[in-house]
Amino acid sequence: MSDAVAATSTTEKLTTADGKPLKAALARSQARNRRRAFYLVMPLLLFVVVTFLIPIGQMLSMSVTNTGFYSWKDRDTGETVPLMVELREWFDANPAGTEPDEAAYAALRAGLAHARETKSIGQIGTRINYEVSGTRSMFTSTARKAERMEPPFKEAILDADDEWADPKLWAAMRNASKSVTLDFYLAALDRTRDADGNIVKVEEERAVYVLLFQRTLILSALITFLTLVLGFPIAHLLATLPLSKSNLLMIFVLLPFWTSLLVRTTSWIVLLQSQGVVNDIGVAAGLIADENRIQMIYNQTGTIIAMTHILLPFMVLPLYSVMRPIDPSYVRAARSLGATSWTAFRRVYMPQTVPGIGAGGLLVFILAVGYYITPALVGGSSGQLISNLIAFHMQKSLNWSLAAALASLLLAGVLLLYWLYDRLVGIDNLKLG
């Protein structure tokens, strides 16, 4: 038998005993196992596709969708009706910055009249209102009169409301007249287009997003740092104690995990509010004057304290899982080689915990960047994060495209961070538990 194998291997392709190619036989014998393995992971695969990939895809497409001024979906018939067709043609024919002429106003009138007919004028007004506030009512009132207007339409429309001559309004309509746009990303970065189509900063008082992105990143970094500083010694203690004691301590670390997020956050309100436990104790002990109670909640401090507490286990667990298998003989070896305990820690112990620091840091930071409930409850106005604004656009202003653009930027930021981490530390060094 071994002779036969040796002979065939020197000539050409290996075959099985009955002459079939060996590779094909191997593939066939493994196909069954591979198929079974695939069936086992299929539910999860479907779940991930449905709950993760599709929503992200939708979010990305929503962030560039600009249909408010472009098309209208009739609720009764279900048909999609194009809007402002004539005006869009005029925008295509004339470059940005062109003074709107009679033809432009005629196109606008036709569009407004059509919009009133199809009951889509509310949507159009809302869309332009995102960019030029106070215009929603202008659209509805002018559209009411559009049906009966006589040429010249420019005069007729300006008669109805002389705000129609505002070049900013025309720039906004031009921007809104494309079905796909990156303008929501501009808006998410506090940028807009002026009348000539150039990208400019929005007015000081309307610029909120960049500030909030900055605040979110800074607070998240601070919270990550705080969880690291607080979590590192705990994780070390857990890793070095005998298992029976460390299990008990681990329960205390995990206890917050098993308690409702809402309960934990509200208990911070009980503790930190100006008539709360901490202030009361301070006053009773004479450390704080009764009239100068410290404001620790409904501001950034509240957000930081509550989020650090809530995210701490996400730092402790990866650190613990990295520290547990580090043999104490490494530090002993360093000590016997002449290193002080600080040098041994810095040069020998700490570098070995880097995968845990990285994993914990990444985990906490990513969670903090997207955190919503806690800042909403204890953040006041100065402790709000970008996710609170995303929620605002989802629920209140209904500017879903802007919300999607903000969320996409957040996603891009996190991916960038992930990439950076991979470059600096190496993602295969990540150890989550």
Next chain:
Amino acid sequence: MTEPANRPFVEFDRVQKSYDGETLVVKDLNLQMPKGEFLTMLGPSGSGKTTCLMMLAGFETATHGEINLDGRSINNIPPHKRGIGMVFQNYALFPHMTVAENLAFPLEVRGMDKSEREAKVKRALEMVQMGAFAARRPAQLSGGQKQRIALARALVFEPELVLMDEPLGALDKQLREHMQFEIKHLHESLGITVVYVTHDQTEALTMSDRVAVFNDGVIQQLAPPDELYERPQNSFVAGFIGENNRLEGTIESIEGSKATVRLKTGELIDATPVNITNVGQQTLVSIRPERVEFKPENFDPGAHTIEAEVLEFIYMGDSFRTRLRVAGHDDFIMKCRNMLGQERLTPGRKLPISWHMQDARALDPM
């Protein structure tokens, strides 16, 4: 001890150690080592040998007593100031550093400048024949290579005392034997003092100048390897070092260095009494299998013989083992060299056996 040095280099003086305040792991340890000695602490796990090593290295504190190094008490000196090299069982090579960085570490923390550091690292690597591996990481090395690097790292800063905690425990047999020689040669060529901990008696016997046999927190015997093997002081040492046949009995009579022992089954045998003085005392006679004789021409004239029945004959290659029934024991082993013309005993045969009196040692019954 027997060394001429007036001051021991390493000294344990009435050292005791307890972890929980209830039991003593090390009980009243007294030990003196001259400079340049290779001393092995041998014992079963839990016998206190590793604890002694850790106290010497400074990772455990003695509950009572003094540990002196070169005439100075080191009880209150932190480990990094003791200047003791140490090799760990799992090597403890820093995984995030290359081999060269591992070796440079002890020099770096001593503030040595770079060129001197590099020269020393190079020399240390060549000493263990690992010069080509300077840029590797520990994970890329085999067990034996890691062991050499660990050794080189413990020696690179030229300590006078090197501690080794079962350094060859994780290696396979062949490599272990090879490394035993290398360590021994390094010890001889560098003139360092070595304290070596192991539970492997072969390792202890082949490498050491002296062996301290630990059991139950006490040194049972401290002696050179040959003395330990041939003249064990008590039944624990006799049983722990090498193979050994045991026969229980009572002392019938003592004449100088000769004791006659009556076994439980009534036979009389000759033995050398060790720490035994009273007639009528219980004793355990220990005889090495290779010292048992069955050819009458080799018997000591005038010595007692004892009847034995061959139960099993085992061919071992270089030797034959014969399992005998002697005085009611089924596990009495006799070992003979596989020489030309050596007789192979067949099971069922009955024959008298004997031994030289100094090969049978009447020890305290444990």
